[in-house]
Amino acid sequence: MTTGFPRFRHARTDGPGAGLPVPPGRATVSRRGLLRIGGTAAAAAALPAALTACSGSGGGTGQVRVVGVADQQKPLEELIAAYRADHPDDRFSTSFAPTDQVQTVVRTQLAGGNAPDVHVLYPGSGSAMSMAELAKASLLTDLSAQPWTKGIPASFDAAYRRDGKTYLYSAGSSVIGAIYNKKAFARAGVEPPRTWAELLDVCGTLKAAGIVPIALGAQTPWVTQLISYALVPDAVYAREPDFDDRMTAGRATFVDSGWADALGKYKELQRKGFFNDNPNGTTFEQQTSLVASGKAAMAVQVSAVLSTFRQATRTPDDLGMFPFPAGDDARKQWIPAGIVVGLGVAAHAKNPDRAKAFVEFLGRQENIDRWAKAVSAIPFKRGAATRLDPVLDPFLPVIDAGRAVPFMDQRWPNAEVQPAHFAAVQDLLAGKKDVKGALAQMDAAYRKKA
Numbered sequence: 001m002t003t004g005f006p007r008f009r010h011a012r013t014d015g016p017g018a019g020l021p022v023p024p025g026r027a028t029v030s031r032r033g034l035l036r037i038g039g040t041a042a043a044a045a046a047l048p049a050a051l052t053a054c055s056g057s058g059g060g061t062g063q064v065r066v067v068g069v070a071d072q073q074k075p076l077e078e079l080i081a082a083y084r085a086d087h088p089d090d091r092f093s094t095s096f097a098p099t100d101q102v103q104t105v106v107r108t109q110l111a112g113g114n115a116p117d118v119h120v121l122y123p124g125s126g127s128a129m130s131m132a133e134l135a136k137a138s139l140l141t142d143l144s145a146q147p148w149t150k151g152i153p154a155s156f157d158a159a160y161r162r163d164g165k166t167y168l169y170s171a172g173s174s175v176i177g178a179i180y181n182k183k184a185f186a187r188a189g190v191e192p193p194r195t196w197a198e199l200l201d202v203c204g205t206l207k208a209a210g211i212v213p214i215a216l217g218a219q220t221p222w223v224t225q226l227i228s229y230a231l232v233p234d235a236v237y238a239r240e241p242d243f244d245d246r247m248t249a250g251r252a253t254f255v256d257s258g259w260a261d262a263l264g265k266y267k268e269l270q271r272k273g274f275f276n277d278n279p280n281g282t283t284f285e286q287q288t289s290l291v292a293s294g295k296a297a298m299a300v301q302v303s304a305v306l307s308t309f310r311q312a313t314r315t316p317d318d319l320g321m322f323p324f325p326a327g328d329d330a331r332k333q334w335i336p337a338g339i340v341v342g343l344g345v346a347a348h349a350k351n352p353d354r355a356k357a358f359v360e361f362l363g364r365q366e367n368i369d370r371w372a373k374a375v376s377a378i379p380f381k382r383g384a385a386t387r388l389d390p391v392l393d394p395f396l397p398v399i400d401a402g403r404a405v406p407f408m409d410q411r412w413p414n415a416e417v418q419p420a421h422f423a424a425v426q427d428l429l430a431g432k433k434d435v436k437g438a439l440a441q442m443d444a445a446y447r448k449k450a
Contacts, residue, residue, distance in 0.1 A: 063091035064354050065116040067106055069341060070096050071304070072120065075171075075374040083361050090354055103129040110139045113348050117355035121168050121344035123159035124410030126418065134344065135162040141345035141352065143167060148363025151381035155402075159339040159410055169359050170342030171371035172379040175335060175395045176230050176407075178324045179309050180298035181291050182317075184211050188297070192322040194330035196265070203274040206297045214269060215296035216279040217287030224425035225418070226300045227269070227324075229407055231262035233334035234326035237405045244411040247446065254439040254446070263435045265326065267428060280429050288312050291319075300324050303392060304340060306376045321391045323398060335398050338407030340377045412446065420445035 068076055073096040080092050095116075096102075102120055107129050109115045121140070125132035134140045142165045143149060149166040160168045180192065188209040193199040203213035217223045235258035236243050246252035254260075269275060276282055276290060288305075290296035292312035301309070303321065310316035323335045343362070345355045361367060365383040372379040376389050378399065388396070398404060409418045424438035433441070 063093050064351050065093045066118045067095045067116040068120045069102050070098060075371040079367055083358055115346040117349040117351045118343050118345055121342050123168055123339040126409045126412035128415055131168040132162050135167045139347050140167040141347050146360045146363055167344055168342045169362055170339045171368050172377040173337045174302050174304045174340050174377050175337045176226055176302050177321050178298040179301045179319060179321050181294045182320055184294040184297040193325055195325050195328050199325050212276045212296035213274040215287040215290040215299040216275045217282045217284040218279040218426055218429055219282055220284035221422040223284050224422050227266050228262055229336045230300050230324040231265055231326040233336055233405045235262040238334045254442045255436060259439055260435055263438060280426055303376045322394050333398060334403045336407055337399055337404035340375055414448055416445040416448050417442060
């Protein structure tokens with residue numbers, strides 16, 4: 001999944017979960033199927049109200065136009081206010097909307113030369129609005145001269161850079177793990193598991209206590225991928241760190257890799273009755289409610305939605321998070337950690353100098369920290385004053401030990417693999433495909449030309 005996930009503070013017209021992609025054929029335009037709507041005229045007709053009614057500090061020429069996803073509204077509005085305290089003459093116009101809507105409109109505007117100065121940008125590749133795709137199309141401004149870019153770890157190059165140039169600003173990374181209800185765990189007398197065997201034992205105990213072990217809202221398509229992503233680092237990258245390079249070179253496939261083990265374990269959780277009834281008929285919001293109420297013990301989720309889960313529970317401290325175990329040795333666990341959705345500066349920005357100055361301001365350590373805190377992310381670099389959400393503490397030793405891998409889709413070559421993954425998991429859960437058939441579907445999508 002393109003890193004990172006929005007916090008879902010948005011409205012959607014076709015059901016829950018806007019802000020992350022939906023498969024082709026659904027009622028809204030998928031983040032992974034952009035520009036299928038037929039050009040500028042169709043895009044204008046589909047323009048959401050949230051992007052036509054901009055708010056900001058004044059009008060007229062020269063104002064910096066910023067368009068972001070709903071997830072970015074809180075940090076961006078706070079940081080624009082802080083920036084203007086020292087730059088009172090700079091004016092901004094801001095717009096925010098769900099991801100599918102923003103990306104459809106912004107991608108069309110970029111191609112048409114009418115783009116915002118600063119706009120939402122996704123890390124890596126695999127999306128029509130990803131850093132690699134837009135840089136390849138010469139639609140982004142090179143930010144490499146800005147001081148903050150020197151602090152980007154080399155391991156994050158694929159997310160931030162193309163051909164040695166930095167095009168993406170992002171505050172850091174989200175992790176995928178299990179958000180759990182501490183009271184539900186206490187009622188069953190269990191602790192967070194550290195191995196796959198312990199996980200199965202804990203789930204069995206929770207089920208015997210009348211508590212749904214794992215809430216799964218697979219009706220919301222992006223949720224389908226999270227358990228896969230939690231299991232694949234141990235199943236694939238711990239054994240084959242170069243798996244993505246081998247896939248790119250045509251020397252590996254999903255079918256004949258550790259992905260088969262990961263999806264096999266996904267199916268095992270269902271077979272043992274450790275999910276709620278009818279996951280394919282359960283939404284993200286219902287998944288959240290199940291865990292927040294204690295009817296379910298945990299949900300495999302991205303840390304960016306912690307605030308949503310906390311808002312749904314009476315006592316936010318009742319919720320914790322731990323790395324979802326997939327292997328047999330807790331000391332060697334691998335986890336997924338992906339760069340969160342960020343910003344780029346349009347190559348044809350009408351106010352390029354002001355746009356770049358604002359992004360350079362965002363790159364100061366205190367502002368990286370502020371943005372990361374707002375979305376429960378881990379800053380890509382940490383300073384002496386950096387303070388993380390304590391719920392992320394169990395993940396830091398794994399990340400600092402170099403056993404974290406980007407979300408899988410950041411290295412996928414086109415916009416077809418992720419929706420194929422969504423559909424494959426839903427078919428697996430519905431019994432329409434077995435593991436081999438599901439992965440064959442992903443392999444076929446991977447081989448399509450971008």
